[in-house]
Amino acid sequence: GAGVSQSPSNKVTEKGKDVELRCDPISGHTALYWYRQSLGQGLEFLIYFQGNSAPDKSGLPSDRFSAERTGGSVSTLTIQRTQQEDSAVYLCASSPRGLAGKETQYFGPGTRLLVL
Amino acid sequence: QKEVEQNSGPLSVPEGAIASLNCTYSDRGSQSFFWYRQYSGKSPELIMFIYSNGDKEDGRFTAQLNKASQYVSLLIRDSQPSDSATYLCAVPFRAGGTSYGKLTFGQGTILTVHP
Numbered sequence: 001g002a003g004v005s006q007s008p009s010n011k012v013t014e015k016g017k018d019v020e021l022r023c024d025p026i027s028g029h030t031a032l033y034w035y036r037q038s039l040g041q042g043l044e045f046l047i048y049f050q051g052n053s054a055p056d057k058s059g060l061p062s063d064r065f066s067a068e069r070t071g072g073s074v075s076t077l078t079i080q081r082t083q084q085e086d087s088a089v090y091l092c093a094s095s096p097r098g099l100a101g102k103e104t105q106y107f108g109p110g111t112r113l114l115v116l
Numbered sequence: 117q118k119e120v121e122q123n124s125g126p127l128s129v130p131e132g133a134i135a136s137l138n139c140t141y142s143d144r145g146s147q148s149f150f151w152y153r154q155y156s157g158k159s160p161e162l163i164m165f166i167y168s169n170g171d172k173e174d175g176r177f178t179a180q181l182n183k184a185s186q187y188v189s190l191l192i193r194d195s196q197p198s199d200s201a202t203y204l205c206a207v208p209f210r211a212g213g214t215s216y217g218k219l220t221f222g223q224g225t226i227l228t229v230h231p
Contacts, residue, residue: 031217033217033218033219035221041223042204042221042222042223042224043160043204043206043219043221044221045209045218045219045220048216048217048218050217056216056218059218091159091160095217098217099217101147101148101167101208101217102148102167103217104150104162104165105162105217105219106162107159107160107161108159109158109159110159
């Protein structure tokens with residue numbers, strides 16, 4: 001596709017339920033990033049996939065959060081047993097090769113998650 | 117001290133004026149810096165990337181980098197109402213002297229350009 005796509009665009013769930021958020025990066029991009037943006041806050045790094053390397057999970061806030069990337073393309077971020085503080089916009093980005101500090105990251109439209 | 121700091125604003129300037137947005141960073145070894153623009157309800161989009169000391173110009177936008185003072189600024193000349201947005205400064209995360217692809221973002225500065 002022309003850009004990074006994410007689905008769903010909006011998700012409302014009840015506290016305690018699991019949710020899955022999907023990201024389709026730009027075709028051919030080897031690096032994929034997940035960030036979270038809470039209301040009035042800056043972007044917070046969550047997890048980073050680079051090619052076939054082990055993902056950098058250092059930003060995941062708890063073990064309720066996990067992510068995978070299948071076939072080096074589509075990524076799914078899963079939040080188990082959602083809590084109200086998980087409410088935020090979840091943004092996915094991709095870049096061509098993941099060259100540290102030298103590439104533009106292209107962001108998707110985000111998934112707005114609301115946990116009731 | 118936060119790794120990347122910005123004045124959250126809001127910064128209000130009249131149409132046609134120069135808007136000046138500032139960002140300071142804590143890691144003296146940082147090499148490259150990104151400015152993203154984010155319209156309300158939209159995702160961030162890159163507007164400037166700078167890695168050399170001095171100025172980099174692109175149309176109405178100028179990024180200024182001063183590594184000795186550890187700040188990077190963004191100037192918007194001839195500001196237009198369509199420039200009203202949140203401007204995010206970002207720096208690649210570094211650890212052990214190595215830079216990584218993940219970005220550390222500032223909180224963003226809200227800019228309002230009024231007619």
